[in-house]
Amino acid sequence: MAQRINYEAGAAFLARLNVCLSLAIASGDENTLVDISKKLTASVLSPPRLQEVVSAFGDKLCRTAVVLNRAQILVGIKLLALHAPREGGTTLETEADRYQVGELALAINSFYGPDLGEPNWSLDDISAQLAASAELNNPELILNGLVRTRCLLGPVLDHYLRGLKCQAPAPPFERIFTLLNGLNFRDFLDITLYLHMEHGRMLDELVSSDQMAYVDVRVPKRYVSGKKLESWAGPMAISLEDAPSLVRGSEADLPFFFDVSMFRRFPLWRSGNYRYFLVDPIYMAERLSSYGFYWTVVNGLADDHLRGRQSSSCLEILSTFSPLNIRANAARYRRAASVAYSQL
Numbered sequence: 001m002a003q004r005i006n007y008e009a010g011a012a013f014l015a016r017l018n019v020c021l022s023l024a025i026a027s028g029d030e031n032t033l034v035d036i037s038k039k040l041t042a043s044v045l046s047p048p049r050l051q052e053v054v055s056a057f058g059d060k061l062c063r064t065a066v067v068l069n070r071a072q073i074l075v076g077i078k079l080l081a082l083h084a085p086r087e088g089g090t091t092l093e094t095e096a097d098r099y100q101v102g103e104l105a106l107a108i109n110s111f112y113g114p115d116l117g118e119p120n121w122s123l124d125d126i127s128a129q130l131a132a133s134a135e136l137n138n139p140e141l142i143l144n145g146l147v148r149t150r151c152l153l154g155p156v157l158d159h160y161l162r163g164l165k166c167q168a169p170a171p172p173f174e175r176i177f178t179l180l181n182g183l184n185f186r187d188f189l190d191i192t193l194y195l196h197m198e199h200g201r202m203l204d205e206l207v208s209s210d211q212m213a214y215v216d217v218r219v220p221k222r223y224v225s226g227k228k229l230e231s232w233a234g235p236m237a238i239s240l241e242d243a244p245s246l247v248r249g250s251e252a253d254l255p256f257f258f259d260v261s262m263f264r265r266f267p268l269w270r271s272g273n274y275r276y277f278l279v280d281p282i283y284m285a286e287r288l289s290s291y292g293f294y295w296t297v298v299n300g301l302a303d304d305h306l307r308g309r310q311s312s313s314c315l316e317i318l319s320t321f322s323p324l325n326i327r328a329n330a331a332r333y334r335r336a337a338s339v340a341y342s343q344l
Helices: 007-026 030-044 047-060 070-083 095-109 123-137 142-164 173-181 185-200 203-209 226-236 261-265 281-288 290-300 304-320 323-328 330-342
Strands: 214-216 237-239 268-271 275-278
Touching: 007 030, 007 070, 007 095, 007 185, 007 203, 007 268, 007 275, 007 281, 030 047, 030 095, 030 203, 047 095, 070 095, 070 261, 173 185, 173 226, 185 226, 185 281, 185 290, 226 237, 226 268, 226 290, 261 281, 281 290
Parallel strands: 237 268
Antiparallel strands: 214 275, 268 275
16 A cells, blocks of 8 residues: 555655644644644545444444554554565545545554454553553643653753763763754754744644645744754655665564654754744653753764763663652752753
8 A cells, every 4th residue: 555655755645644643732722633643544434334333333432442542653653664665555635535644544453353253462562552652642741741851951961071080080071062053952942842833823724725734944933044944954854765775674564553753853853954844743842851951962972972971871860760769859950950840
């Protein structure tokens, strides 16, 4: 199925579906999520197939019986990266073409569980599946992530650096990051937060327009200059040509259907030199939290040795921010968190 769909057109189309679903999930409103799910499902299933699905699930459709979900759509993008033609193939411009996406989605759904007649999965396998789904469908609150990042870059980092004493000091990652990318950490967080708020207002527009929203950094909109926007996008974007190299395994391997780490690392994809499209707004918003910010810095450091040093330092800093150490330093971190909240 993936071999029939043009790679760029298909990736952008599935990305739009995922953006719509992600924004609906992030809204925290179940009715909004159900409404968006119904509209998207109707747009990718032919009328006979839709009637078949509705007859099978009735009122459960888009509530407990979900045709489209984030994990499945991201797997679809991986399948296109592996198998879709770069030239030729359907560009999903007609309704009949888009119905192929619905069939692909149903086919992907069939991999989440044993086939008929096969023994049930072990409890360990089911737990792994539920954990992956729970994370995708229950995103962290943005405020919590912002506060954790501010604490990590403030008192926790200071505590870590003082603890080095006579050891070799950590490299000045922020200065290096700024020299390489043209933005300091605070600028990056500010732009991410601003664009996250803008995306929250795009849901109805994306659903009604039936088109993916590209950002051309040569023609910037709103309040971010093209130069700043390109500097911001660089550390978390990958080109369509390079994305297939990040896909691990194939559809013949069960982990393929649960591994979405490539989208967590690169939630933005680039078409050509200047056009960007968002694959996952929740993973983009994750850049505001400590673990997502870690990927920003790693991607933004060009030298492999620096990346290794940063990874090691970040792991030590995150361990400092573990629940056990937080309890031991509760008063200090409560004051830091209070200050961080007040500055949001």
